[in-house]
Amino acid sequence: MGLRSKLGLIFVLVSSLAILVLCVAVYTQAQSARLDRTRSFADERIQAAAESYDRSEVPVFGARLDDPDLPPPLRDAVMNGKRATFKTAAPNAKMWAAVGVKNGRILSIVQDYDVNDPSMNALRRALILGGIGTVALVALGSVIAAGSLSRRIVAVAGTARRIAAGDLDASAAGAAGKGKDEVQALATALDTMASSLRGQLEAERRFTADVAHDLRTPVTGLLTAAELLPPGRPSELVRDRAKVLRRLVEDLLEIARFDSGVEQADLEHVGLGAFVGSAVGRLRMQQSLAPDSVVVHRLGREETISTDSRRIERILANLIVNGLRHGRPPVEVTVQGRTIEVVDHGNGYPEELIAEGPRRFRSGVAERGVGHGLGLTIAAGHAKVLGAELTFGIAPGGGACARLVLPDSPETES
Template sequence: MRRPAFKNLRPPTLNVGAKVALAVAAAALCVAGAIGVLVHRTTAAEQLATARSGLDQQLLSAAKDHADGRPSDARVDPPDLPGPLARAVPDGLRVTYLQEGGKEPVLWAATRLFDGTVLAIRRSYGPEEESLAALDRTLAATGAAVTVLVSLAGLVLGVRMGRRATVAARTAERIADGDLDARVRPHGHDEIARLAASVNTMADVLGARLEAERRVTADIAHELRTPVAGMATAVGLLPPGRASELVAGSVQKLRGLVEDVLEVARLDSQAAAVETEEREVSAMTRRAVAGLDDVRVTVVTDAVVATDPRRVERILANLAANALRHGAPPVEIEVDGPVVRVRDHGPGFPPDLLAVLHTSGPQRFRTGSSTGGTGLGLTIATGQARLLGARLTFRNRPEGGAEATLRLIEDGGADA
């Protein structure tokens, strides 16, 4: 079965914009809550201090009136005097006490007279509590409004940062896919701008290294063509025999490898030209495998495509040869319109190779064999398909064996 790509296994995550917006909203909420708590406690303390001071002054006036025999709002030894207040009143000193827990809070002020009696005065503390509750509602509404406004500002900032980061990420993906001319336009002097500049620098360095690699590969292959051609000529002068056949076979393999390396160098340098003609897919397929044994071609439906027939035949020949070399015969090739499937009856692609084929494409000198080996067949086939605008995919069939599928573009521009 086809192995899912690794990117589909990643758990869903928030983007940078959403994370920034959430962080700003959380910070704004924390700041608004802290300020609200601070204002609440400060106001409550000031209100209580003011009320205590005012009631203490009333008690002082009431004590003078009591001493002069004038009526006042104070009471002597009131029965509802709170116990903690009665026990806490010393001789000649005034004490205030906030009684809570009833229908409404009550503020008391009391003092002990020289005869041992307690003179007390009380008033409701409800207005202060209502004022504090109104302040809390105002603080909550203001904090919520500020949090929403700051969150919106954070969202705008996060979206901008997310877009810039996304542009840098997409450019890096394009570079990874082979578009070494892709660049990011840095804006500003923040970390994302530095990231964009780093992506551009990475592309420059990677392009220079790949270009150096291409030149070395092409130069080596070009230098090898002459001695290999001389070796092929010299082999023809050897006397017939088993040794001559072994040398001739090795020279032929070396010659094919040199030609493959040159083909990869041309594909890498994008110097290859495409010569488009209209051809039947079945005819190109049969011509590609004409010299191969144990290969069966089945035509379900035929189609005429506008493509480079030489390159299509090279792709199919490489796929069939790879299937014969690393799979097991017979190799079955099915033509279904512009789609060509190459199947074998071997063990299939190794899981690690199949994962690489689904992500970055074939690696050079890595074959589809489960026992290892070297080769450029899949690399050349993939490069040729990319040059033609075709699509080449690989999978292991459920019933066993490897399968490569080439999807060409039909005449008229529709992708099959």
């Protein structure tokens, strides 16, 4: 049940209870007033009858002396010297009035007390119809009011999702509309949080770009100097670490370009299945991989698409290298239509990565090995430039499964 339904139901229940209590109170008060009027009328009649009897000893108004049907509580009250009235219970309710007269006798009168009084029946019908109509109006008003509140909250929630997806310029206060209530306060707080987050991300992007640019020149010099070292195991270790450092700097620069939003796809028509086979072959040569370490499967007919082949090759290389480094061979690459799947036979991606996507400098759990966590981040960045969908999960037979779904027409970033 949504917020709109819950608020509407609460309003209707509260209003119905209030109207019910009010109707019962009005009806009870009307019954009490009717009973008081009947008592007063009976008391006036018995007074007049007693005065007439005292003068002429002739009962009037249908009064009777020492009526044997006189209710005992009323008889006791009169014996104590009181003038009293008494109403018997339904059915056949009656209103009695009695008073003591001369010679120790009791003069009494009795009249019917109709429970089904027409005026009370009319009042009861009016209260029921009025209550139902009021509840209906309250229900309509509550649905309208709750709908307005619900729409504003849904709009703020939609803006929050846009901010979570990376649109930090989205305004929750604008989505919430005008007002100075709690919803507007929530939207303002959300905008403040987004502004703070935007500032932090911009500072992080600048720091990453500055560090990468500042390290590029000394790392290049370090790599050049390492090549001049005499042959030997220590020299090989230095050259190897220098190359790793250079790759890290290049990865940081690539991520900085993604963060700046200047990357664009260079589109060309590509036969996807044939291209993936060629790209995997080039990767085997560059990485000196065994032929059976990476296996390509092509299912269905060949699909020719308009895309950026360089970025697809980069995505494939990062996914395959990640599978070989953190999983177990063979890494199976399956091409079907516009979809490319890369599956290894290791322990699979960690749940956090599957749920939230890759993050830089977070390589996952220990079973997936060590690393800077930049390979999958860069692959996701290239996929975003292509307008493709890159998801991570667990393969049906176990192991990590990365699925790249290319769009019909790439939505390139400007």
